[in-house]
Amino acid sequence: MDLCEIKARPPLGTNNMQVDVKLPGPTLTFQNIHYSIRENRGPCRRRGPERDILKSVSGIMKTGLNAIMGATGSGKTSLLDVIAGRKDPRGLRSGQVLVDNMVVTSDLRLMSAYVVQDDILMGTLTVRENLLFSANLRLPRKQYSTPDKKKKVQSIIQDLGLEDCADTKIGTEFIRGVSGGERKRCSIGMELITSPALLFLDEPTTGLDSNTANSIIALLHRLSRGGRTIIFSIHQPRYSIFRLFDHLTLLHKGETVYAGPAAEAMGYFQSLGYQCEAFNNPADFFLDVTNGETSSSNPTDKSLAELYRDSQYSTAVQEGLKSITGASEPSSQAKTRAPSYATTFFYQLNVVCRRTLLNVLRNPQTSYAQMALNIFFALLIGLIYFQMPMTLPEALQNRIGAFFFLIINMVFGNLSAVELFINERAIFVHENSGGYYRTSVYFLSKVFVDLLPNRVLPIFIFSSISYYMMGKNANFSRPISYGYVCFCFLCRPDHTIKSGLNPAFTRFLCFALTMSLVSLAGVGLAFLVSASVSSFAMANILIALPFVFMMVFGGFLVNLNSMLNWLSWLKWASIFKYGLDAVTINEMKGLVFEGGNATLTGEMYLQSQGIDYSVWGFWQNEVALLGIILVCMTLAYVQLRRINRWK
Numbered sequence: 233m234d235l236c237e238i239k240a241r242p243p244l245g246t247n248n249m250q251v252d253v254k255l256p257g258p259t260l261t262f263q264n265i266h267y268s269i270r271e272n273r274g275p276c277r278r279r280g281p282e283r284d285i286l287k288s289v290s291g292i293m294k295t296g297l298n299a300i301m302g303a304t305g306s307g308k309t310s311l312l313d314v315i316a317g318r319k320d321p322r323g324l325r326s327g328q329v330l331v332d333n334m335v336v337t338s339d340l341r342l343m344s345a346y347v348v349q350d351d352i353l354m355g356t357l358t359v360r361e362n363l364l365f366s367a368n369l370r371l372p373r374k375q376y377s378t379p380d381k382k383k384k385v386q387s388i389i390q391d392l393g394l395e396d397c398a399d400t401k402i403g404t405e406f407i408r409g410v411s412g413g414e415r416k417r418c419s420i421g422m423e424l425i426t427s428p429a430l431l432f433l434d435e436p437t438t439g440l441d442s443n444t445a446n447s448i449i450a451l452l453h454r455l456s457r458g459g460r461t462i463i464f465s466i467h468q469p470r471y472s473i474f475r476l477f478d479h480l481t482l483l484h485k486g487e488t489v490y491a492g493p494a495a496e497a498m499g500y501f502q503s504l505g506y507q508c509e510a511f512n513n514p515a516d517f518f519l520d521v522t523n524g525e526t527s528s529s530n531p532t533d534k535s536l537a538e539l540y541r542d543s544q545y546s547t548a549v550q551e552g553l554k555s556i557t558g559a560s561e562p563s564s565q566a567k568t569r570a571p572s573y574a575t576t577f578f579y580q581l582n583v584v585c586r587r588t589l590l591n592v593l594r595n596p597q598t599s600y601a602q603m604a605l606n607i608f609f610a611l612l613i614g615l616i617y618f619q620m621p622m623t624l625p626e627a628l629q630n631r632i633g634a635f636f637f638l639i640i641n642m643v644f645g646n647l648s649a650v651e652l653f654i655n656e657r658a659i660f661v662h663e664n665s666g667g668y669y670r671t672s673v674y675f676l677s678k679v680f681v682d683l684l685p686n687r688v689l690p691i692f693i694f695s696s697i698s699y700y701m702m703g704k705n706a707n708f709s710r711p712i713s714y715g716y717v718c719f720c721f722l723c724r725p726d727h728t729i730k731s732g733l734n735p736a737f738t739r740f741l742c743f744a745l746t747m748s749l750v751s752l753a754g755v756g757l758a759f760l761v762s763a764s765v766s767s768f769a770m771a772n773i774l775i776a777l778p779f780v781f782m783m784v785f786g787g788f789l790v791n792l793n794s795m796l797n798w799l800s801w802l803k804w805a806s807i808f809k810y811g812l813d814a815v816t817i818n819e820m821k822g823l824v825f826e827g828g829n830a831t832l833t834g835e836m837y838l839q840s841q842g843i844d845y846s847v848w849g850f851w852q853n854e855v856a857l858l859g860i861i862l863v864c865m866t867l868a869y870v871q872l873r874r875i876n877r878w879k
């Protein structure tokens with residue numbers, strides 16, 4: 233890093249905020265920013281009155297450390313987000329943000345870097361792996377080979393002093409990871425990968441002890457001397473941190489009460505009659521002044537914002553803005569710049585899938601639980617319906633009961649899938665809006681790496697165990713043993729069915745296929761809910777409701793033919809109905825049951841239930857399930873695209 237010396241501060245004037253560094257960074261100007269919000273109120277989401285959260289805020293931020301300070305709720309984060317192009321533009325009533333006199337809107341997000349307050353990192357990955365993930369996706373492959381990216385990551389690790397924890401995992405709720413300061417430095421490193429000349433940070437010291445906070449600001453100070461314009465909001469820094477600031481913007485209730493060199497802020501407030509007690513921290517003093525906890529020796533009717541507007545500092549900003557924007561008309565080059573990605577779709581897919589896989593392998597609780605649950609239920613169902621008889625009436629009752637039980641298990645066993653997009657919502661929004669990868673890449677990585685191994689593979693194991701345990705050949709009736717179950721699983725010695733499920737392998741395949749489709753349809757609906765809401769409580773309600781409805785209209789709890797016509801159409805949306813019909817046709821067709829003197833064929837039973845047992849009759853259920861999966865997955869993807877990226 234090219235660290236440069238800072239010369240003595242120049243006198244007050246238009247250029248008094250200029251830090252003399254060898255590599256000047258971009259200059260960000262904002263003029264007359266007026267931002268309002270309108271909150272929805274009440275259960276009907278009635279729109280409340282408009283509330284101004286930023287009122288005519290202007291400023292010039294040049295190379296160096298530019299701090300935005302103010303009491304809680306003063307609008308620090310809002311100002312940072314507006315100038316970083318992260319705040320919903322619908323709230324912007326007036327004002328313009330320029331970078332080097334170029335009009336910038338939301339596209340600034342791709343030209344700069346933003347470090348969010350809550351460190352958003354993949355906890356199961358090490359510091360180096362996280363940084364390499366950022367490098368892989370954000371550095372163009374044409375300019376950076378893999379060794380180049382590794383070198384870049386290594387140099388960032390050294391610059392940020394992360395050598396000791398480079399190969400330590402970040403940490404999750406289950407894994408103890410790096411410290412808070414190391415985490416914050418890693419978050420900054422993720423953004424430094426692209427060597428941005430403009431860096432925004434939202435409260436980078438919040439939640440850190442004072443020494444760690446000190447080292448973070450010292451790091452930012454060092455970075456700024458390499459020719460970066462660093463803009464950050466900060467709450468109440470200690471003096472050793474405050475004295476590193478080059479420029480200070482002090483806000484109170486959305487208005488500027490001071491904007492100028494940080495070193496001159498004390499003099500400014502003293503000139504207004506406010507006296508800082510000996511040993512008081514200047515940052516605390518400024519907040520006391522804005523909060524009205526310190527009174528002036530020159531009382532006036534004017535507010536602090538009005539006093540600032542009359543001051544030479546405000547005049548200096550206005551003149552500075554005029555000289556920057558007046559010299560030439562703002563260019564709209566940045567505005568027309570289309571959002572782009574540094575890497576191709578397939579490369580992104582490869583990198584994101586590898587990270588998802590690593591995450592699944594290092595965080596196996598869910599996968600193991602899913603597998604264990606499936607094996608447990610398969611054994612339970614296998615034992616309950618073991619040696620399924622062929623004699624009436626239990627032959628029918630047990631078969632339909634077992635199938636319904638299996639389908640309930642397939643559908644409700646996937647409730648955990650609602651967590652998927654909710655858990656990772658913050659990381660997805662951050663990375664997607666930061667230009668790491670496309671939404672489709674993220675979605676497909678979940679389908680390939682999470683859905684197939686976690687949801688489909690266990691179903692095949694489940695189907696194999698339960699199907700062959702429920703099936704039994706009369707010639708092999710003997711006490712239940714593990715050897716017997718394995719034997720049944722590997723080969724059916726006699727295809728003469730005297731009891732048990734249909735032993736033909738094709739029937740088993742159709743059974744397993746139906747179970748997988750039922751399970752995937754359940755997952756599809758869970759994905760849709762997960763992508764649509766941001767809280768688990770809401771997701772649980774939204775997923776339980778359709779599942780219960782579908783269960784009622786599944787054809788087991790109530791005879792669908794005897795239902796009210798205007799209600800019975802709901803069966804066409806039931807995963808349970810399609811699943812139950814398919815497995816029933818698959819099992820019953822061709823079977824003959826006996827009870828006393830009566831015989832009943834499977835076809836007779838299917839006919840009595842109004843189930844079409846033709847070849848197409850079976851496959852139409854599979855097609856319907858596939859349709860539900862595709863519709864739910866497509867809608868889940870659309871919902872992911874629609875997630876609000878604005879703050």
Ligand SMILES: Nc1ncnc2c1ncn2[C@@H]1O[C@H](COP(=O)(O)OP(=O)(O)OP(=O)(O)O)[C@@H](O)[C@H]1O
Nearest residue numbers: 269271285302303304305306307308309310311879
């Ligand atoms: N999207 C929003 N919806 C509703 N209110 C908002 C929104 N954004 C900002 N506000 C409100 O605007 C005011 C300023 O918020 P902001 O987060 O900018 O303050 P802050 O100075 O950063 O506060 P803190 O230090 O507590 O983070 C607050 O009253 C906040 O509730």
